[in-house]
Amino acid sequence: KAGVTQTPRYLIKTRGQQVTLSCSPISGHRSVSWYQQTPGQGLQFLFEYFSETQRNKGNFPGRFSGRQFSNSRSEMNVSTLELGDSALYLCASSLDPAGGGDTQYFGPGTRLTVL
Amino acid sequence: EDQVTQSPEALRLQEGESSSLNCSYTVSGLRGLFWYRQDPGKGPEFLFTLYSAGEEKEKERLKATLTKKESFLHITAPKPEDSATYLCAVQARNYGQNFVFGPGTRLSVLP
Numbered sequence: 001k002a003g004v005t006q007t008p009r010y011l012i013k014t015r016g017q018q019v020t021l022s023c024s025p026i027s028g029h030r031s032v033s034w035y036q037q038t039p040g041q042g043l044q045f046l047f048e049y050f051s052e053t054q055r056n057k058g059n060f061p062g063r064f065s066g067r068q069f070s071n072s073r074s075e076m077n078v079s080t081l082e083l084g085d086s087a088l089y090l091c092a093s094s095l096d097p098a099g100g101g102d103t104q105y106f107g108p109g110t111r112l113t114v115l
Numbered sequence: 116e117d118q119v120t121q122s123p124e125a126l127r128l129q130e131g132e133s134s135s136l137n138c139s140y141t142v143s144g145l146r147g148l149f150w151y152r153q154d155p156g157k158g159p160e161f162l163f164t165l166y167s168a169g170e171e172k173e174k175e176r177l178k179a180t181l182t183k184k185e186s187f188l189h190i191t192a193p194k195p196e197d198s199a200t201y202l203c204a205v206q207a208r209n210y211g212q213n214f215v216f217g218p219g220t221r222l223s224v225l226p
Contacts, residue, residue, distance in 0.1 A: 004158075033214070043159075043202065043216040056213050090158050092214075102206070103149065104214060106158035 001027060004093050004107035012113045018079040021110045025072050025093030031055075032074040033104060034066060037088040049074055050096060078112075086114045117142045117207050119217035127223045128193055136188040136220045138203030148186050149214065150179050151202040159202055162188075193224045 005024045013019050025032050034046040045058035049068035066076040072093075078085055088111050092104035122137045140148065147166050151159035163172040165181040172179045176197065178189040188201055200221045204214040 006158075035214075035216075042218045043204075043214075045213050045215070048213065058213070088156075102147070103161055103164050105161055106151070108158045109156075111156070 004091055004105055006089075006091050006107040006110050008110060009108065010111045010113075012115065013081050014115050015081055015083060017081050018077065019081060019112060020075055020077045021089055021091075021112075023074045023076075023091030023093075023107060025074070025091075026105055029093035029095055029105075030072055031094045031096035031102070032068055032072065033092045033094070034074070034076050035090045035092065036060070037090055037109070038086075043090070046076065081114045083114050086112060088112075117205065117215045119203055119205055119215050121201075121203055121217035121220050123220060124218070125221040125223070127225065128190075130194055130224055130226050131192050133189070133191045133193070135190070136201055136222070138186040138188070138217055139184060140186070140203075140205045140217075141184075142205045142207045142215070144208035146206040146208050148181055149204045149206070150186070150188055151204065152199045153202055153219070154199050162201075190222070193222075195224045195226050198222055198224045 007022045031050045033048040035043050037043045048056040052068045063079045068074045088109045090109045091107045094102045094104045119140045149164050150162040153159045163179040168183045170181050176191045180187050200219040202219045203217040
């Protein structure tokens with residue numbers, strides 16, 4: 001079974017630009033979560049989508065947004081990039097069964113560098 | 116506020132020298148505690164899920180245990196390929212799919 005895939009793997013942008021990252025979950029997984037990882041802050045939750053609806057959102061500014069498509073694929077967008085947005089952006093998918101904790105499986109990440 | 120801390124921050128072991136990593140958590144209603152391994156520049160790789168105090172899971176040289184306030188990842192006779200950052204995360208009952216991650220323990224196993 002193919003794992004979580006993310007594209008592109010690397011991106012270099014300049015301040016003020018916008019960027020779109022893509023994530024394809026494991027087949028059959030309906031929940032997709034996004035995280036930002038930086039050396040100083042570690043892994044921080046951005047948002048989670050299930051059945052094309054944002055169910056949960058972390059403490060990030062409105063410049064960070066996302067969406068999910070009917071095939072569970074997800075995109076996240078960052079507008080008006082700032083230097084501090086340089087990070088590894090990770091996507092994770094899970095089955096989301098009713099009740100109980102649910103394991104998230106991570107993709108390889110997209111390394112975003114803002115110059 | 117839900118919080119996860121991990122200790123030590125970094126650990127250097129000789130090959131074959133067993134040790135334990137600690138993950139302490141405060142969460143309002145634990146749904147699950149998760150251990151991941153992360154290599155530099157890569158996404159976290161799933162290791163274990165623990166749901167209730169007293170539960171234990173094993174995989175090769177790794178064994179994870181859970182109490183009401185903390186979890187331990189025991190590494191028995193480690194090899195250099197076990198070198199990585201080990202991350203602990205908790206999922207609370209009222210936070211949906213939101214995982215709260217600890218800062219990680221950076222493990223180096225020297226040959």
